[in-house]
Amino acid sequence: MIDISAKTRILAWLAAMPFLLVVLMFEIAPLLAVAANSIQTETSFSLSNYSEILTSKFYLGSFKVSFLISIATALIGLGIGLPAAVLLKRMPGRVQQFVVICSNIGANFTGFPLAFSFVIMLGVSGSFTLLLQRIGLLEDFNIYSTSGLVIAYSYFQIQFAILLVLPSLAAITAEIEEAAHLVGASRFAFWWRIGLPILAPSLLGSFLLLFANAMGTYATAWALVGGSANVVTIRIGELTAGDVFSDPYLADALAMLLVVSLILPIVVEQMFLRTKDRDR
C-alpha cells in the first residue's frame, strides 16, 4: 500500500514537472532577476533606486495615479458587474451563455484595439463625441486624459467583473431568497442582510483581481495617451525602452514596488478570510 502511494506521488510530481518548470523559468527566475537588478546601479549594489523612487514626486505621483485609476475602475467594474450578474442569473441559460461569451471577449479586448475603438468613438472627432456635442449633451471631452483612461479601463473591468462574480452567485440559492421573502424580508433587506454578506469574501477577492488587472494594464494606456499618462506601467516602459531616459535598474525597482503593491492586498485578504473562517 505504502509503495503504491509513494509511486503515485512520484508520478504526480513528474507529471507536474513541465508546469513547475515553466513557472520557475518564466515567473520565478525573471522575478528574482528583476529583484536582483533593482538593487543595482550602473556601478554598484545599492538601494539608491528605491530611495530615488520614494523621494521623487514624479514616480510617487505615478503610483498615486495608478492606484486611483485601479481602485476607481475596480469599483465601477463591481458596481455595474454585480447587479448585471445578479440579473443575468435570472435569465434563461442560453442568454447567460451568450453574455458570458461576450464578456469573455470584452474582458480580453484590451490594448491597441481597445484604444483605437475608443478613439473613433470618443476621440476629439469621434462619432459619439460629435453626436453628443450636436445634441448639446457634451461641451468638451478629452479621451486622452486620466478620466479617459478610467472610461477605457471600465470597458474591460465591467465584463471581467461579471465573469468573476457570476460563479459566486451560486451560493445564493433561490430557496434562500424565498426563505427570506417568506419570513418578511424586502428585496433590499435580503441583499443587505444576507446576499451581500454571503458574497463579501468573493467580492473582496474579485475587487483585488480587478485592481491588479488595472494596475498591470500597459498597452491600453500607452496606445490611448502615450507617455503623457503618469501611470506606473508607462513609467516602467519608458525606462526600459525609452531612448532618452533609459534606466533599466530603476525600472526594475519600480516593477518590484508594483509587485509589492499587488501582493500586499492579497496577503491582507487571505488573513482576513482566515480569521473569518475561524469565527465560524
Place this chain on the structure above:
Amino acid sequence: MSYVEIRELTKKFDTTTVFENINLDVDEGKICVLVGPSGCGKTTLLRAVAGLTHPDSGVIRLDQRDVTKVEAKNRGVGMVFQHYALFPNMTVEQNLAFGLEQKKLPRPEIRKKVDGVIELMGLGPRAKARPAALSGGQKQRVALARALVLEPKLLLLDEPLSALDAQIRKRLRDELKRLQHDVGFTAIFVTHDQEEALMLGDQVAIMQAGRFVQIGAPAEIYNRPANLAVANFVGDFNIFDPATVERLFGVAAQTSSWAVRPEAIDISPADRKASANGGAVETEVTVMAVQILGAMVRHYTRAQDVMIKVDLLNKPDQRLFQIGEKARISIARNAIAEMNE
C-alpha cells in the same frame, strides 16, 4: 368551513398542466400530508399555497381569508425547505431573529421569542453556531424553528426529511409529531415516502399526475385504497386480477381485482386442515424466500406462477417457514379490498 380551503386550483407551465381544478380542505391544528411520486405536482401545489408560485385559476383561502393574490410574505405562512435554506452568514439565533426583526418587533420581545423556540427545539448548545457547523438534523431543526418562531397560521413543509439519513429522519419525525401536539400548528407536509405520510398525517392526500386520487385518514388509506394505483403506492399489496382470483381461489364471476396486504394473509403448514373460517379463500403455495424485515418476517411464496407476499410477526415463538416448504395460505374475506383500475 375549513381552515385551509383550496378550490378549483389550476396551474400550468407553458403547455403542461401541473394540476387542474383540484380541491383540498385542511382543518385547524391538523397535519395534512400530500404524498405522491415525484413530478405529481405536490410541491407546486405547496408553493402555490405559500405564494411562491401563482396559480392560473382557483382560490386559496386561509382562515377564511382569500389569499390567492396576497404576496407570500403577507400570507402568514411559514415554510421549511428540503435543503434547509438557512442564512449561512448568520448564527442560529440570528437566523431565528431575522423574521421577527423584519416585523419590527421590539428587541426584548424578539429575544424572548427566540429564546423560547430555542428551548422548544433543544437548540440551546448550538445557538451561537453558524449553519455550516451544524449537522443535517440540526439544520432542519433550525429551519423548523425559524418558521415556528413567527407563529404562522399555516406551516408548509416541502420534503423536509428527505435529505436526512434514516435514523435522524425517524427521530425528527417523532419530534415533529410531538411538536404538533404541544404547539398545535396546522401544516401541509409534502413527501414521497408513504410510511412518513401515514405516520405524520392526520389526513393523507394521495396525488397522482396532478390530481388527488384519495384523501382520507391514514387508516382508511392503508386499509381501503381507492384504486390499484393507490394500493401500489401505499404499500406492498398483493394484487390479483380477476383471472388470477378465479385460477387460484376458484372464485368466479369477478370483474374487479383483489388487493390484499401481506400481513392479512394467514399461512400454515400444507398438511394442516383447512381453517374453519367460512368465507375465507385458500390456496397451496411454495415458500421461495424468507426475509427478516425487523418486526416482520416476509415470506415470498408462489402459487402456480403467481408470487404472493406473506408477512408474519417476528415473535420469539413464531414458526417460520423454510425455503422450498409447501404451505397453505388463507385470506379472510374482510381482508380483501376489491377495486377497479
